[in-house]
Amino acid sequence: MSKVKVSGVLKAVVKGRGGVKVDHRKNTAELEIVNMPAPKQVILPMSQHIGAPCTPTVKVGDTVSVGQVIGDSDKFISAPIHASVSGTVKAIGNVALPNGSVVQGVTIESDGEMRIHEDIKPPKVDTLEEFIKAVRDSGLVGLGGAGFPAHVKLNVPKDKKVDTLIINAAECEPYITVDYRECIENSWDILSGIHIIKDFLGINNVVIAIENNKPKAFEMLKRIADSDNYSGDAIKIMELESKYPQGAEKVMVLSATGRKVPPGKLPADVGCLLMNVTSVAYIAKYLKTGMPLVSRALTVDGSAIAEPKNVRVPLGTNISEIIEFCGGFKEEPHKIITGGPMMGLSIVSTDLPVSKSNNAILAFTEKDAALTKESACIRCGRCATACPMSLMPTVIVRHAKAGDAEAVEKAGVMVCMECGSCSYSCPAKKPLVQNMRAAKALVREAGAKK
Amino acid sequence: MIEIKNKLNVSASPHVKSPKTVTGIMLDVIIALCPALIASVFLFGPQALAVTAVCVGTCVLSEFVARKVMKRDNTICDLSAIVTGLLLAFNLPSTIPLWMAAVGSVVSIVVVKQFFGGIGQNFVNPALAGRIILLTSFPTAMATWAKPLSWKAEATTTASPLAAMYNEAGEFTAENLPSLTDMLIGNRAGCLGEVCAIALILGGLYLVIRKVISPAIPLAFVATVAVFMAVAGGFNMEYVAYQLLSGGLLIGAIFMATDYTTSPISLKGKIIFGIGCGLITSLIRFYGNLPEGVSFAIVIMNILVSHIERLTAPKPFGTKKEKKSKEVKSA
Numbered sequence: 001m002s003k004v005k006v007s008g009v010l011k012a013v014v015k016g017r018g019g020v021k022v023d024h025r026k027n028t029a030e031l032e033i034v035n036m037p038a039p040k041q042v043i044l045p046m047s048q049h050i051g052a053p054c055t056p057t058v059k060v061g062d063t064v065s066v067g068q069v070i071g072d073s074d075k076f077i078s079a080p081i082h083a084s085v086s087g088t089v090k091a092i093g094n095v096a097l098p099n100g101s102v103v104q105g106v107t108i109e110s111d112g113e114m115r116i117h118e119d120i121k122p123p124k125v126d127t128l129e130e131f132i133k134a135v136r137d138s139g140l141v142g143l144g145g146a147g148f149p150a151h152v153k154l155n156v157p158k159d160k161k162v163d164t165l166i167i168n169a170a171e172c173e174p175y176i177t178v179d180y181r182e183c184i185e186n187s188w189d190i191l192s193g194i195h196i197i198k199d200f201l202g203i204n205n206v207v208i209a210i211e212n213n214k215p216k217a218f219e220m221l222k223r224i225a226d227s228d229n230y231s232g233d234a235i236k237i238m239e240l241e242s243k244y245p246q247g248a249e250k251v252m253v254l255s256a257t258g259r260k261v262p263p264g265k266l267p268a269d270v271g272c273l274l275m276n277v278t279s280v281a282y283i284a285k286y287l288k289t290g291m292p293l294v295s296r297a298l299t300v301d302g303s304a305i306a307e308p309k310n311v312r313v314p315l316g317t318n319i320s321e322i323i324e325f326c327g328g329f330k331e332e333p334h335k336i337i338t339g340g341p342m343m344g345l346s347i348v349s350t351d352l353p354v355s356k357s358n359n360a361i362l363a364f365t366e367k368d369a370a371l372t373k374e375s376a377c378i379r380c381g382r383c384a385t386a387c388p389m390s391l392m393p394t395v396i397v398r399h400a401k402a403g404d405a406e407a408v409e410k411a412g413v414m415v416c417m418e419c420g421s422c423s424y425s426c427p428a429k430k431p432l433v434q435n436m437r438a439a440k441a442l443v444r445e446a447g448a449k450k
Numbered sequence: 451m452i453e454i455k456n457k458l459n460v461s462a463s464p465h466v467k468s469p470k471t472v473t474g475i476m477l478d479v480i481i482a483l484c485p486a487l488i489a490s491v492f493l494f495g496p497q498a499l500a501v502t503a504v505c506v507g508t509c510v511l512s513e514f515v516a517r518k519v520m521k522r523d524n525t526i527c528d529l530s531a532i533v534t535g536l537l538l539a540f541n542l543p544s545t546i547p548l549w550m551a552a553v554g555s556v557v558s559i560v561v562v563k564q565f566f567g568g569i570g571q572n573f574v575n576p577a578l579a580g581r582i583i584l585l586t587s588f589p590t591a592m593a594t595w596a597k598p599l600s601w602k603a604e605a606t607t608t609a610s611p612l613a614a615m616y617n618e619a620g621e622f623t624a625e626n627l628p629s630l631t632d633m634l635i636g637n638r639a640g641c642l643g644e645v646c647a648i649a650l651i652l653g654g655l656y657l658v659i660r661k662v663i664s665p666a667i668p669l670a671f672v673a674t675v676a677v678f679m680a681v682a683g684g685f686n687m688e689y690v691a692y693q694l695l696s697g698g699l700l701i702g703a704i705f706m707a708t709d710y711t712t713s714p715i716s717l718k719g720k721i722i723f724g725i726g727c728g729l730i731t732s733l734i735r736f737y738g739n740l741p742e743g744v745s746f747a748i749v750i751m752n753i754l755v756s757h758i759e760r761l762t763a764p765k766p767f768g769t770k771k772e773k774k775s776k777e778v779k780s781a
Contacts, residue, residue, distance in 0.1 A: 022466065174466065250767060262768040329452040334459050341465040348460055362465075369459045375472055375528065378570040381715030382470075389767035392715060395759075412766025420464030427470040428570075434462035 009222065010207065010238035012255035018388040019243040019251075020421045022342065024213055025174045025301075033181050033297045033310045036325050038085050038110050042316030044070060045095050047103040048355035049141040050148045051077030056106050062089045065117040067292050070106050079149040079356075080139045083108055084294040084314035086115035098338045098345045098352055105353070108316070122290045131200045138286040139293040139356070144168060144179070144247065144276035145339055147357030150283070153273065156201065160268045165203045166256045167194060169210040169221065169277040170240060170247030173340025176360045178297040181310050182278045183210070183217035186285075191224040193280035194235060196287060203273065206235040207256045213242035244342060245419040249274055251388050263415045293356060300326045302362035304333035313354055319361055320350035335369030337362050342420040372429040383422035383432055389415045393422040393432045400439035405446035413439045472569075476529035478662045482653035483536050483705065489636050489646035494544035495601030498642040504548045506535030508555035516564040530569050534558055537577035540643020540701055541745070542584070545594045545607070553587075554580040574752040575709050578745045585745070595639035610639045611696040612741040615689075622689045630688075633695040644698040654704035663708040666720040667727075671703040674728025682736055699731065702744035712752040719755075719762035726751045726758075 047053035054071035058064060064083040071081035087110040095105030123134040136151035156162050167190070171179040183190065194206055208221050218239065225235045240246045240255055250261045252274060259270040267274045282293065294315055301308040306327030313322055319338070323329065337344040338358050354361075383393040391412050399407040413436060422432040490498040513531040517524050525531075538558055542551055558580030563572045585592045597608040611633065614626045628638040636646030644650070657663045676690055683689035693699075698706075707713060707727050714723050727747045734743025 020468065260768040263766065265768070329454075332452055332456065333454060334456065335461075335465065336458055337463075337465055341463075343463050344465065345463070346458070346460045346465060348458055350454070364465075369465075371459055371461055372467055376525075376568060376570045378472055378475075378530075378710045379715065380475065380710040384715045384764070390764040391766055392763060394715070395763070411763070412769065415766040415768065418463070423462075424464050424466065425468050425470070427468075427472045427475055429467060429471070431462055433464065437462070 010236050010256075012238065012240055013258040014254050015241070016246075016251045016254050016388055017390060018386050018421060019245060020386050020424050022174050022244045022424065024242065026177050026180065026213070027175070028299050028301050028308050028310050029177045029180055029214075031177075031181075031308070031310050033178070033185065033312050036311050036313045036317070036322065038112060038114050038314060039317045039321050041090070041107060041109050041318075042084050042314055043095050043105050043107050043318070043353040044081050044084065044316040045097055045103050045105045045353060045355055046071045046081060047097070047101075048081065048147065048315070048357065049079045050146065051075065051079070051152070053103055054078060054081050056092050056104060058089050058092075058106065060089050060092055063087070064089060064108060065115040066294055067117040067120045069292075070108075077149060077152050079141050079151070080137065080292075081106075082139055082292040082294050083117075084316050085110040086113050087111040096352065097355070098347045098358075116291075120290050120292075122288060123286075125287060128200050131196070134287065135283060137292065138283070140279060140282055140286070141293075141356045142276055143278045143282065143296065143357065143359065145173075145343070145357055145359050147355075150275075150279055153275070154197065154201065156268050156273065161271055162201060162203055162268055162273045163271045164205040164207060164257055164273070165194070165198055165201070166252060166267075166272055166274045167206065167208040167277050167280055168247055168252055168274055169208060169214075169217065170252065171214075172211060172242070172244045172247040173342050173344075173360075174244075175301045175362055176299045176340050178299050178310055178359055179277050180214055180217050181297065182281055183214075183220050186281045187220045187224045189281035189284045190221070190277055191228060191235075192284035193282070195230060196283055197273075197275065197280065198234065201273070204234055207238050208235065208277070209238045209240055209246075209252055209256055211240050211242035211246055244421065244424075245388060245417075248388065248417055248419055250417070263412070296354070296356060296358070298322075298354065298358060299360040300362075301360070302333075302336075303365045303368045304329045304331050304363040306330040315356060316353045318350070319347070319352050319354060322354065322361060323350060323363065329363060331365045333363040333369070334366040335364045337364075342424065343418065374430055375428045377428050377430060380427060382425040382427065386421040386425040388419065388421060389417065391416055393436060394430075396439055397430070397432060397435040400435060400442055403442070405442050408439045409443045409446075413443060416440065472528050472530075475662055476533050478657065478660050479533050479705070480529065480536065482656045482662075483533075483540070483643070485649035485652045486540060486643045486646055486701070487536070489649040490540070490544070490642040493598040493636050493645060494596055494642050497544045497596070497601065500548060501542055501544060501546060501551050501642060502536065502539040504551045505539035505542070505555045506532050508552045509535035509538070509559050512556045512559040513564065516560050517568070520564065522568070525568060528569060531559060534563070534576045536643075537701075537705060538580045540705075541577060541581040541641050541698060543592065543595055543640075544642045545596050546584075546591055550584060550588055550591055554584040557583045570711050572711055574749045575706050575712050578706055578749050582745055582749065597639065598637050598645065608639045610741065611692060612735070615692055615696070622683060622686065624688060624692065627692060630691055630695070633692065638696070640696070641698060641701075644701040647695050647700055650700040650704055654700075657704070657708075663704075664717070664720060666717055667707050667713060667724040668703040670721045670724025671707055671728045671731075672699065674725045675699060675732050678729065678732035678736070682732070693735070697735070697742045698744040702731075702748055703727070706744075707748050707751070712755060714755055714758045714762060716759070716762045716764055719758045722758050722762065723751055723755065726754065
């Protein structure tokens with residue numbers, strides 16, 4: 001059943017359609033991750049993941065230390081929030097997130113000591129249940145940008161058989177290089193993480209997938225895969241053509257196994273488990289140290305940043321402080337985004353906290369931030385050619401503008417993952433992703449009416 | 451420290467866009483048409499240049515005026531009117547009175563393009579529709595062919611290869627036809643832009659290399675005509691070659707049938723569209739009263755595009771299998 005080849009460097013089993021050749025701009029690739037000193041204050045939103053938001057478990061005035069749980073939820077699809085600095089809880093109130101939503105947040109004033117909580121110790125993990133619980137306790141969410149709680153992903157339902165673990169090191173978004181740095185700086189943690197997941201979940205096939213524009217990281221990963229005597233030749237490395245969005249879940253499952261994840265289904269439905277490379281390395285670190293997810297590395301870059309860096313910051317650090325740490329702006333920024341330029345969010349102000357799934361902060365000068373003028377669609381079909389999900393964005397958008405929810409749904413709009421390949425390739429500069437989002441809303445609305 | 455003084459731009463992702471623009475694409479098409487333009491001036495003299503200038507000028511002017519009258523944004527900067535003008539001129543004989551060329555241009559831009567909403571909205575190729583209107587309005591002027599390379603001396607007229615390739619008994623004969631080499635370089639009667647096969651193929655290659663067009667439509671179109679004529683002509687390869695090189699087949703297949711607005715988007719659709727064009731062209735040429743059928747073939751297929759599109763829409767990712775298994779069950 002599995003199409004995964006046995007040894008050597010794998011090539012994609014099936015070359016996915018669509019995608020776009022985006023300028024890589026990995027300017028920070030050779031910059032080691034540096035630690036940012038503890039900020040004076042952090043704001044920790046209670047929702048840094050997909051799923052139910054947490055409720056604060058501390059009160060104003062409480063003294064907290066690094067790694068202490070400050071927010072949790074009894075819902076399964078959720079991940080606890082931990083204090084990222086030691087100090088005093090100054091406020092609990094509403095905070096804005098980069099996407100514009102407002103959630104509860106805990107503000108901690110740092111005492112500058114970064115005192116570690118006394119309960120922090122390596123967890124005892126012998127069974128699968130204990131492993132899943134440990135991952136939940138760590139607060140880990142997908143560090144690639146989606147922010148899906150890792151323990152939910154690892155808790156594969158009994159009726160589904162996962163035979164392939166795919167480690168996503170594609171990092172196909174331009175600018176971002178933190179996963180790349182992880183491969184170079186922490187490759188052994190990646191290997192231990194792979195062993196842990198593989199053994200607890202009983203998976204025999206592991207594919208580490210990376211794009212071919214990262215030869216150094218590829219060499220490091222190949223070395224760990226080759227030197228691994230422990231699991232025979234179960235761990236293989238797959239070199240992908242560097243093409244956006246190779247790192248997208250469904251695209252990668254297709255490349256690695258030739259299987260297509262049906263609409264509305266998960267990789268587990270076709271026997272695959274897909275994990276971001278940094279998340280995997282983090283699991284290994286957590287089992288060694290017991291330190292919950294309280295910091296993360298992110299790439300700070302873009303034409304307006306004075307000193308682009310890869311920097312590890314405590315979660316909840318204010319974006320403006322991180323930019324200051326990177327030398328501030330060298331030119332006035334006209335657009336700032338969190339995440340990559342293809343799927344990231346443009347923010348209205350730098351006065352926002354960094355959350356778990358935030359892998360980059362990019363600031364652009366006036367020239368690079370110019371909003372493009374839209375012209376009429378010439379039906380060239382570039383959007384349809386670029387769509388990795390075989391959709392026809394121009395057709396869907398036309399139906400959506402006519403308010404035809406049924407036709408929009410039939411055209412498969414719900415399969416759209418908003419990767420941005422269509423908007424990127426459109427010569428008329430149509431905001432197709434935005435239109436696709438509106439089309440999805442139209443379908444949801446029509447569904448709600450029924 | 452530089453501060454943020456202005457409000458930050460906020461827009462939906464993606465925040466980077468490909469450098470390709472509509473204007474850039476149209477410019478590529480204009481560049482691709484240049485070899486054929488140079489060839490036509492060389493073959494038919496200043497008259498070819500005059501016809502082209504009138505068509506391009508009238509197209510741009512009527513686009514400008516039409517948009518102004520309709521109180522819409524000025525769109526002449528996207529260069530599409532220049533492309534339409536060039537293509538219309540290329541589909542006219544060099545001997546055509548200039549006022550007729552101007553009439554054709556106005557029809558193309560105002561009636562076919564702007565009445566339906568401008569660029570991207572026309573349901574048939576504007577240049578072809580303009581040509582067809584002229585063909586039906588002024589049949590004699592549209593079928594008076596100057597003898598190539600005769601412009602320096604006193605101009606003489608001649609018959610087009612498509613009209614001259616049959617003898618009185620209706621059988622194919624190469625007797626009255628230019629040699630195949632002449633057919634390739636354009637030393638034959640015909641519309642000013644359609645004669646030089648080499649220049650057209652060169653332009654087509656440029657468009658394919660620049661990824662402006664996919665080769666699917668031209669290949670399907672030409673291959674269909676070739677197969678049809680091979681079968682119908684009793685596998686006389688000389689006959690097939692003359693069929694492929696005469697009339698407007700190459701300019702039609704490379705530049706007119708590949709018009710984005712009036713051709714399908716998916717590869718499957720493009721192939722069906724190309725085969726349809728080839729088939730109708732062949733049927734008109736072989737059985738019809740008209741010697742040439744490329745324009746009509748493309749326009750007829752233009753009208754069918756929305757249906758082809760509906761039938762060939764790609765299945766959204768991950769839904770193919772379900773469909774297949776259903777088909778197996780029903781079978």
